[in-house]
Each structure stands twice: as C-alpha cells, then as structure tokens.
Amino acid sequence: MPTELTYREALSKSIEEEMQKNPEVFIMGEDIGRYQGTFKVTRGFVEKFGSRQSQYNYRILDTPITEAGFAGIGIGAAMAGLRPIVEFMTMSFSILALDQIVNHAAKVHYMTNGEVKCPIVFRGPGGAAKQLSAQHSHSMDGWYAHVPGLKVLAPATTLDAYGLMKSAVADDNPVIFYENPGLYTLKGEIPDDVNFSIPIGKAQILKEGKDISLVGYSRMTQVNLAAAELLAKDGIDAEVVDVRSLLPLDTETIYASVRKTHRAVVVYEDWRSGGFGAEITARIQEDCFDDLDAPVGRVGGLNVPMPYARNLELLCIPSEEDVVKAVHKIG
Amino acid sequence: MASKAEYKITESAAELEDHLRDMLFIRHFEEKCNRVYREGKAGGYMHVYIGMEALAVGWMKAIRRGHDNVITAYRDHAHALLLGTPPVAVMGEIMGRSCGTAGGKGGSMHIYDPKNGFYGGWGIVGGHIPLGAGLAFASRYRGDDKVTLNFMGDGASNQGVVFETLNMASLWDVPCIFIIENNEFAMGTRLEYHAADKELWKRGLPFDIRSERIDGMDVIQMKRQATEIVEWVRKEQRPAWIEIMTYRYSGHGAADNDRQLYRTKEEEDIAWERDPIARLKKQMMKLGYMTEEKYEAIDEELIEQVEKIYEEADASPFPEADEVYDNIYSDMKPEMGH
Numbered sequence: 001m002p003t004e005l006t007y008r009e010a011l012s013k014s015i016e017e018e019m020q021k022n023p024e025v026f027i028m029g030e031d032i033g034r035y036q037g038t039f040k041v042t043r044g045f046v047e048k049f050g051s052r053q054s055q056y057n058y059r060i061l062d063t064p065i066t067e068a069g070f071a072g073i074g075i076g077a078a079m080a081g082l083r084p085i086v087e088f089m090t091m092s093f094s095i096l097a098l099d100q101i102v103n104h105a106a107k108v109h110y111m112t113n114g115e116v117k118c119p120i121v122f123r124g125p126g127g128a129a130k131q132l133s134a135q136h137s138h139s140m141d142g143w144y145a146h147v148p149g150l151k152v153l154a155p156a157t158t159l160d161a162y163g164l165m166k167s168a169v170a171d172d173n174p175v176i177f178y179e180n181p182g183l184y185t186l187k188g189e190i191p192d193d194v195n196f197s198i199p200i201g202k203a204q205i206l207k208e209g210k211d212i213s214l215v216g217y218s219r220m221t222q223v224n225l226a227a228a229e230l231l232a233k234d235g236i237d238a239e240v241v242d243v244r245s246l247l248p249l250d251t252e253t254i255y256a257s258v259r260k261t262h263r264a265v266v267v268y269e270d271w272r273s274g275g276f277g278a279e280i281t282a283r284i285q286e287d288c289f290d291d292l293d294a295p296v297g298r299v300g301g302l303n304v305p306m307p308y309a310r311n312l313e314l315l316c317i318p319s320e321e322d323v324v325k326a327v328h329k330i331g
Numbered sequence: 332m333a334s335k336a337e338y339k340i341t342e343s344a345a346e347l348e349d350h351l352r353d354m355l356f357i358r359h360f361e362e363k364c365n366r367v368y369r370e371g372k373a374g375g376y377m378h379v380y381i382g383m384e385a386l387a388v389g390w391m392k393a394i395r396r397g398h399d400n401v402i403t404a405y406r407d408h409a410h411a412l413l414l415g416t417p418p419v420a421v422m423g424e425i426m427g428r429s430c431g432t433a434g435g436k437g438g439s440m441h442i443y444d445p446k447n448g449f450y451g452g453w454g455i456v457g458g459h460i461p462l463g464a465g466l467a468f469a470s471r472y473r474g475d476d477k478v479t480l481n482f483m484g485d486g487a488s489n490q491g492v493v494f495e496t497l498n499m500a501s502l503w504d505v506p507c508i509f510i511i512e513n514n515e516f517a518m519g520t521r522l523e524y525h526a527a528d529k530e531l532w533k534r535g536l537p538f539d540i541r542s543e544r545i546d547g548m549d550v551i552q553m554k555r556q557a558t559e560i561v562e563w564v565r566k567e568q569r570p571a572w573i574e575i576m577t578y579r580y581s582g583h584g585a586a587d588n589d590r591q592l593y594r595t596k597e598e599e600d601i602a603w604e605r606d607p608i609a610r611l612k613k614q615m616m617k618l619g620y621m622t623e624e625k626y627e628a629i630d631e632e633l634i635e636q637v638e639k640i641y642e643e644a645d646a647s648p649f650p651e652a653d654e655v656y657d658n659i660y661s662d663m664k665p666e667m668g669h
Contacts, residue, residue, distance in 0.1 A: 024472075026472070058468070058471070058472050058503065061503075063499065064495070064498055064499060064502070066495035066498065066499070068461070068491070068492045068495060069461050069492050069495025069496045069498070069499055070461075070495075070499060071461070072458070072460070072461020072462050072464070072465060072492060072496065073461045073462075073464050073465040073468055073496065073499060074465060075461070075462055075465055076402075076450075076461060076462035076463060076464060076465015076466045076467075076468065076469070077465040077466070077468050077469045077472070078465070079450060079462065079465065079466060080400070080465070080466045080469030080470070081469065082469045082472060082473075099455060099458055099492075100458070100461065100492075103454075103455050103458060104453070104455070104458060104459070104462060108451075109658055109659065109660065109661060110436060110658050110659050111433055111436065111437045111441045111443065111451070111452070112432075112433055112437070112441075112443040112445070112451070112658075113432070113433040113434040113436060113437075113657075113658055114657070114658035114661065115433075115443060115444075115445050115446075116443060116445050116450065117661050148659050148665045149659050149660070151660075171662075172661040172662065173660050173661055173662070201663075248663060248665070248666070249666070
C-alpha cells in the first residue's frame with residue numbers, strides 16, 4: 001500500500017531508510033539534530049539515531065555555522081569511504097563552500113585517475129520561498145550544473161524527492177540535490193518499498209501533449225503543469241517535460257518531445273541570464289533546429305536580487321501566466 | 332622550540348644512515364625536478380622541498396606507513412616518495428606521462444597514492460585542510476585507529492577554513508595532526524608581512540588543541556618528537572597543531588627565478604648553515620658512523636638512481652587523447668565535445 005506523504009516527509013523517509021540500511025551513511029549540517037532541521041527534513045532523527053552518546057555517535061552531526069569547513073570535512077570523510085549527506089540550511093549558503101565543492105569534491109576522482117571516490121550528497125532548499133529576500137532565495141542550480149564531476153538533481157515531485165534521494169546516497173560521485181522550499185508541502189504517494197529508487201539522469205514526461213513542449217525542473221515543473229491546464233482552455237495541448245537531472249542531462253527525452261511538438265518553452269527559476277535554462281535552450285537550438293516551427297521560448301527569473309515585498313517577489317519568479325504568455329509569444 | 336645543541340644519540344648507525352639516505356634522495360630528486368622543469372620537460376607549477384627534507388622524513392617515520400593517512404598541499408613530492416610511492420610514478424606525473432600517479436592528469440601539485448595512505452597533492456592554499464580533518468573524522472567514526480597528518484605551509488595557516496576546521500576537529504575529537512611547514516614565506520611574502528602574530532603554533536590554543544613548535548632542521552629530534560605526538564594523538568583521539576620551523580632554500584616554485592626580490596643572498600647563506608643533511612652527516616661522523624668516502628659513495632649512488640628514474644619516466648608516453656574524459660565520474664562519461 002503506498003503512503004501519502006509531503007515532499008519534505010518523503011525526503012526524510014528516504015534519508016532515514018538509507019541511514020538504517022548502511023551505518024556508514026550519516027548526515028551533517030547546521031541545526032539538523034536537536035533543532036530538528038530548519039525545514040524539518042531531519043525531524044525525529046536524533047531520537048532515532050541518537051546524538052553523540054550513542055553507538056554511532058556521529059550519525060546526526062550538528063555543525064557550527066561554517067559551511068566551507070564542514071563541507072570539506074564531509075568531502076574528506078567521503079574520500080575515506082563514508083557516505084555523508086551534507087545539509088545546507090539553504091543552497092544560497094552553499095556558496096561559502098563553493099571552493100570545497102567545485103575545487104575539491106568535483107575534481108578528486110579525475111585528479112587521482114579514479115583512485116579516490118567521493119560519495120557525498122550536498123542537499124538543501126534552493127529557490128524562493130515566501131519573502132526571504134535577496135540572500136536566501138536564489139537557486140543558482142546552473143552554477144553547479146556547469147561543473148564536470150558533479151551530478152545535479154532537482155526533483156519536482158514527491159515521488160522523485162524520495163526515489164532520487166535514494167540514488168543520490170547510493171552514488172559514488174558528489175551529488176548536488178536541490179529541494180525547492182516551495183515544494184516541501186506538496187503531497188504524493190510513496191511506495192512501501194525501502195529499495196525503491198529512481199535512476200539519475202532520466203527526464204520524464206508528466207503530461208503528454210502535441211502542440212508545445214514545456215521544459216522545466218524543480219518547482220517550475222509544477223508551474224508548467226498549471227500552465228498546461230490554462231493553455232488547454234485556449235485549445236493548446238502542451239506536453240510537460242520534467243528534466244529532473246541537470247547533470248547528467250537527458251537530452252534524448254527533451255529532444256523526442258520537441259520533435260513531436262515542434263515547439264518549446266524552457267522555464268527555470270534561476271536568474272534568466274546564464275541560468276541553466278539557457279543551456280537547455282541552446283541545446284534544443286543546436287540539435288533540433290530542423291524540427292522547430294518557432295524559436296525556443298525562454299522564461300527565467302528576473303535578473304534582480306530577490307526583493308522582499310511580496311508583490312515584487314512574485315514578479316521575479318516565473319508563474320503559469322508568464323509561461324502562457326511565452327507560449328503565445330512564439331506563436 | 333630550538334633543539335638542544337647537545338643531546339644523546341641513541342639511534343643505531345643503520346637507522347641514522349637510513350635517515351640520511353632518505354633526505355639525500357629527496358634532495359637529488361628535487362634538484363633533478365628543477366632541471367627537468369628548466370629543460371621544458373615539465374610545465375605548470377612545481378614546488379620543490381629542498382631544505383625541508385628533515386621535516387617530511389621525521390614525520391613519515393613516525394607513522395604506520397600504509398595504515399595512517401597523509402595529506403598536503405602542492406609541495407608534495409617528498410611526502411609521496413617517503414610513503415613508498417614508486418619514484419618513477421612521481422617523476423612521470425611531474426612530466427605529465429601515462430606512468431604517473433594520476434596518469435599524467437595531475438602534475439606536480441597533484442600526486443596521490445591512496446594505497447599508501449597518501450591523499451594528495453592539492454592546489455588551493457588551505458583548501459585541503461578540512462579534507463584531512465574529514466579523513467581523520469572517518470577514522471574517529473569507524474574507530475579504526477588511524478592518525479592523519481595534515482600538512483600546510485605558513486601561508487595556508489591564515490586561511491579562514493583552517494580556523495573553521497580546527498574548531499570542528501577539537502569539538503569532534505578527530506585524530507588529526509595539523510602540521511605547519513613554516514618555511515618563512517607565503518610564496519614571496521615573508522612571515523612578518525603575512526602573519527599578525529608570527530608564533531603560528533599558538534593558533535591551536537584558542538581551540539583547546541595541543542599546540543607546539545619544533546625545530547624541523549634536525550631530523551633526529553624531528554622524528555623523536557613526531558613519534559611522541561603521533562602516538563599521543565592515536566591514544567587520546569584528540570587533534571594536535573604543530574608548527575615546524577624550517578627554511579625553503581629554493582624559490583616558491585621552479586618558475587620563481589627572482590627570489591632576491593624578497594630575500595637576500597646573505598640570508599640564504601645563513602640558512603644553509605642549518606642544512607639538515609650536513610647536520611646529520613656531521614653528527615654521524617662524530618659518532619664514527621660515517622666517513623667522507625662513504626658519504627661520497629652514497630651521494631653518487633643516489634644521483635645515479637635519480638637519473639635512472641628520470642630516464643624511465645621519460646620513456647613513458649603521454650596519455651592518449653581519448654583518456655581526457657576518463658575518470659571524471661566513477662560510472663559515466665560526461666557530455667563530450669566543444
């Protein structure tokens with residue numbers, strides 16, 4: 001019997017099950033233990049796994065607020081074969097650890113010619129929630145998807161949050177796992193099978209359609225699903241392509257959709273200029289040009305630091321209306 | 332800090348000769364590296380260990396080789412060689428050849444040999460310090476009795492991430508020895524211009540970490556004190572922060588041809604009087620463990636050995652073009668093309 005859970009609960013269940021299975025999986029981050037996590041993904045973990053007095057006394061590791069340092073300690077532990085999950089309170093703070101993630105974790109396997117692996121997951125909320133303003137709201141997923149050596153996941157559904165986290169923990173490479181805070185309360189059904197997982201690197205079609213492909217990931221996939229409903233009222237049958245994994249990128253599924261519909265709009269929450277949607281757009285133009293009946297449309301976040309006032313904030317994040325407008329614009 | 336001028340040597344003649352050979356081998360290896368660079372057979376950045384030999388020899392003899400972990404920055408040839416990495420693989424890596432420790436993809440700054448406990452070989456000043464603490468954390472987590480030696484230069488000791496790491500290392504009781512190879516220069520910036528308090532050994536104290544300063548130009552004292560510290564860390568499961576006073580005779584890197592910009596010839600001459608190899612040779616001769624003739628013979632033998640290593644590395648091919656995508660991931664190739 002599948003269970004209905006929220007995206008947050010699905011993540012929590014997934015991580016907990018992997019920790020139960022393997023004593024070398026542990027989680028570290030700011031306020032994940034006694035405080036139970038800022039977004040409560042690790043709620044109840046201290047009770048289940050114990051704090052520092054238990055047998056595996058470092059499994060729920062509250063860290064100081066020093067991102068570069070604890071990310072690096074996680075990387076070193078992963079190089080020694082442990083499987084750390086590093087929580088960033090928000091992915092905006094992961095920038096403090098950018099040197100550790102990009103210069104160290106992503107390169108160690110290459111620089112050692114494959115002799116040292118780095119099985120680590122860096123996870124946390126990335127993207128806008130409600131009025132967190134400029135320093136807590138941006139996803140910047142494209143920064144990580146730019147780096148060879150990293151894998152970058154951005155689940156859009158509750159089931160994906162559950163299944164992709166399983167694969168991320170099992171992966172022998174550093175994985176960046178983006179959770180959009182706007183999705184934490186999204187509900188979905190989770191199978192009762194602790195060995196269920198969703199493979200990394202496969203996009204999915206969440207709604208079939210024949211007129212246009214709406215390509216997105218993370219919360220923007222949910223926006224695209226809502227946009228598809230609005231478009232249906234205008235007689236446009238949109239297909240919703242959920243990218244799921246930015247790196248590796250499943251271009252096959254994206255291209256197959258574009259070859260069917262001959263039109264595409266790419267939607268992403270990150271800053272429009274240089275965000276990862278720009279990369280997807282370029283790939284479609286490069287490889288599917290002959291299949292296109294119109295230029296690829298692009299909807300990204302506004303190129304501004306996120307403002308606080310709710311009305312301005314909403315202006316900055318792509319909405320279903322913005323997507324509908326972009327679809328009409330390319331005709 | 333400074334060693335006592337006179338102390339009783341209880342080490343055997345064979346043991347001392349072993350130390351002497353190790354230091355001499357590193358010196359000749361590094362001198363050859365400098366020549367290899369000048370001849371254009373190596374590129375990039377290359378940082379040699381000349382003058383600092385006693386430091387690495389002392390520490391590597393203090394640990395259980397192949398069991399304990401070692402990590403350092405880009406001045407990394409000596410550490411690898413002393414841990415047992417095949418010298419041809421080290422020279423080959425420096426020359427970008429396929430026989431190298433990383434198949435020619437790492438270069439001088441990125442020598443690794445995890446089988447012998449050597450985790451690099453890192454190019455960002457201070458960046459590897461949390462990694463070393465992470466290796467030690469894994470030992471603490473598993474209770475596997477390993478100690479990690481975490482080397483850095485005096486310049487790296489100013490990096491913020493080092494202080495972050497010290498805090499956590501102490502908080503979580505990790506068996507890590509942070510070792511500052513204080514060679515007095517952060518590239519070309521002298522200690523007094525880069526460190527507000529020149530007594531770097533004190534920086535462990537605010538974190539409740541055992542902190543000491545040791546003379547790194549005396550291999551006997553270096554090894555004795557290192558051994559005591561390693562066993563203390565293994566037993567106590569606590570970190571240590573150790574400043575080793577040494578001197579870098581050569582420039583920052585092989586490309587640093589103008590070191591008179593930041594120091595004088597006279598200063599270098601004075602430093603040579605502390606030379607760890609000459610010092611041990613003198614001590615051994617005084618004990619009757621060494622003669623001038625024997626020393627010459629060992630010296631010749633090692634020069635020849637290094638020459639052979641170079642020739643063997645030079646015979647190794649460059650990596651194949653299609654290897655460029657290998658080992659970015661453990662299980663897949665990235666998207667190819669330009």
